[in-house]
Amino acid sequence: MAADGAGMASELTRLTAAEIAAAVAAGDVSAVEVAQAHLDRIVAVEPDVRAFLHVAGIGALAAAEDVDRKRAAGEPLGPLAGVPLALKDVMTTTDMPTTCGSKILEGWRPPYDATVTRRLRDAGVVILGKTNMDEFAMGSSTENSAYGPSHNPWDLTRIPGGSSGGSSAAVAAYEAPLGVGTDTGGSIRQPAAVCGIVGMKPTYGGSSRYGLVAFASSLDTPGPLARTVLDAALLHEVMSGHDPRDSTSVDAPIPPVVAAARHAGVSGLRVGVVTEFSGGGSQSGVRARFTEAVELLESLGAKVVEVSCPHFSYALPAYYLIAPSECSSNLARFDAMRYGLRAGDDGTRSADEVMSLTREAGFGAEVKRRIMLGTYALSSGYYDAYYGKAQQVRTLITRDFDAAFEQVDVLVSPTTPTTAFPIGERADDPMAMYLADLFTIPSDLAGNAAISVPCGLAPEDGLPVGLQIMAPALADDRCYRVAAAVEAALQERWGGPLLAQARELGEQAGDGR
Numbered sequence: 413m414a415a416d417g418a419g420m421a422s423e424l425t426r427l428t429a430a431e432i433a434a435a436v437a438a439g440d441v442s443a444v445e446v447a448q449a450h451l452d453r454i455v456a457v458e459p460d461v462r463a464f465l466h467v468a469g470i471g472a473l474a475a476a477e478d479v480d481r482k483r484a485a486g487e488p489l490g491p492l493a494g495v496p497l498a499l500k501d502v503m504t505t506t507d508m509p510t511t512c513g514s515k516i517l518e519g520w521r522p523p524y525d526a527t528v529t530r531r532l533r534d535a536g537v538v539i540l541g542k543t544n545m546d547e548f549a550m551g552s553s554t555e556n557s558a559y560g561p562s563h564n565p566w567d568l569t570r571i572p573g574g575s576s577g578g579s580s581a582a583v584a585a586y587e588a589p590l591g592v593g594t595d596t597g598g599s600i601r602q603p604a605a606v607c608g609i610v611g612m613k614p615t616y617g618g619s620s621r622y623g624l625v626a627f628a629s630s631l632d633t634p635g636p637l638a639r640t641v642l643d644a645a646l647l648h649e650v651m652s653g654h655d656p657r658d659s660t661s662v663d664a665p666i667p668p669v670v671a672a673a674r675h676a677g678v679s680g681l682r683v684g685v686v687t688e689f690s691g692g693g694s695q696s697g698v699r700a701r702f703t704e705a706v707e708l709l710e711s712l713g714a715k716v717v718e719v720s721c722p723h724f725s726y727a728l729p730a731y732y733l734i735a736p737s738e739c740s741s742n743l744a745r746f747d748a749m750r751y752g753l754r755a756g757d758d759g760t761r762s763a764d765e766v767m768s769l770t771r772e773a774g775f776g777a778e779v780k781r782r783i784m785l786g787t788y789a790l791s792s793g794y795y796d797a798y799y800g801k802a803q804q805v806r807t808l809i810t811r812d813f814d815a816a817f818e819q820v821d822v823l824v825s826p827t828t829p830t831t832a833f834p835i836g837e838r839a840d841d842p843m844a845m846y847l848a849d850l851f852t853i854p855s856d857l858a859g860n861a862a863i864s865v866p867c868g869l870a871p872e873d874g875l876p877v878g879l880q881i882m883a884p885a886l887a888d889d890r891c892y893r894v895a896a897a898v899e900a901a902l903q904e905r906w907g908g909p910l911l912a913q914a915r916e917l918g919e920q921a922g923d924g925r
């Protein structure tokens with residue numbers, strides 16, 4: 413370690429969550445020192461990265477002090493005690509604002525903690541603050557945030573992905589070793605892929621939606637973001653599991669994700685390459701890295717076959733009927749009476765007028781587009797033709813997965829068709845933006861597990877590419893097992909983690925200021 417304090421502090425931000433938890437438990441470093449190092453890093457890089465909407469310095473140091481006090485008293489420590497984390501601003505927190513990236517929730521203080529928030533606190537995780545996101549998680553770039561976009565630490569002129577782009581950028585920029593995101597159509601895996609980190613969408617119902625502000629309730633799934641597969645698994649185990657407060661929570665044990673991340677090995681594993689997602693349409697460098705990753709799996713002893721999932725091509729249109737329909741219903745609760753913003757209430761207007769002025773002023777363009785689309789798709793006379801049809805397509809996609817998983821143990825594809833695109837490039841083209849989730853949406857519609865793990869840099873732009881590994885519902889451990897094998901083999905080839913072997917991120921994002 414460097415002799416001076418600043419150097420040592422910056423080295424603390426380079427540690428993995430597993431390393432920090434072990435060092436804190438052993439008393440090699442205090443949780444307060446770890447938290448302070450990350451808060452310093454946030455101060456240094458936030459002017460460039462803009463990952464956070466709210467930094468909770470005092471709360472984070474208090475949580476860290478609590479961990480240090482428990483350790484000193486010989487009390488048992490949670491598995492991630494003293495590990496800092498960036499929490500997506502869609503999870504309710506009693507001690508911090510929750511805006512969902514929207515003006516309509518400005519000033520709202522939730523009266524309760526989300527189950528995920530509570531479990532993090534119980535495990536001794538130090539929540540550093542709330543991260544930026546596309547408004548109500550609708551988007552793929554954070555450009556739909558009412559508070560401006562976050563920036564990709566690899567290239568500050570590019571998007572960090574979305575909607576969990578703030579959490580992903582924070583983890584990639586070493587502002588936190590762990591982040592929480594939510595995935596409805598790809599919002600954990602897509603930003604993880606374009607930021608060069610690991611992102612896991614657990615099986616639907618595997619992690620609680622209680623206190624996750626709803627976008628599309630049949631799809632929304634909280635999950636972990638981290639720089640290593642093991643760290644993602646450790647967070648997965650802490651944040652998920654059955655919750656009686658969520659009616660769709662799965663009452664089953666958490667799959668053995670940490671064991672799978674520790675005991676990687678794909679010998680004899682049957683890997684299916686999704687025909688529909690491996691051909692043209694993707695950036696050439698993405699295809700090249702994907703092909704290499706598949707060859708790598710084969711060289712590690714996996715049996716690779718091609719598997720056709722013919723209905724995956726209809727996943728995007730089905731999603732853009734189902735998700736907006738659910739959103740139009742869920743977002744009806746923002747009525748100017750119960751939460752946040754109230755516009756035009758000057759004593760002369762009716763409740764209806766105030767509601768409509770508030771929704772006009774408080775929601776951004778994409779949210780309004782979705783509400784209108786969903787209201788239309790659910791309206792009488794159109795319900796069967798749009799929403800009903802989309803639900804039928806959803807069943808066909810689930811059947812494609814069922815048939816595929818009779819032949820193979822996991823399916824693989826690139827996570828995204830392209831690397832991070834420039835900020836502004838797709839902002840006025842919703843269709844181009846929607847295409848960022850082309851490969852991630854099927855797993856959301858079917859409710860099964862899927863992970864994105866870095867598989868290299870695209871030669872044409874030097875930006876990260878993600879490999880997506882999809883497994884059946886409740887077989888989340890398979891995603892970790894394969895991802896850990898890919899990670900280990902590639903790190904051997906690269907001589908370290910992708911983030912560290914790439915250009916010195918710090919130079920881009922404010923180090924040495």
Ligand code: GLN
Pocket residue numbers: 549550551552574575594595596597598599600627735846849
């Ligand atoms: N980008 C997709 C959308 O805009 C997915 C978002 C998400 O997973 N929350 O709906």
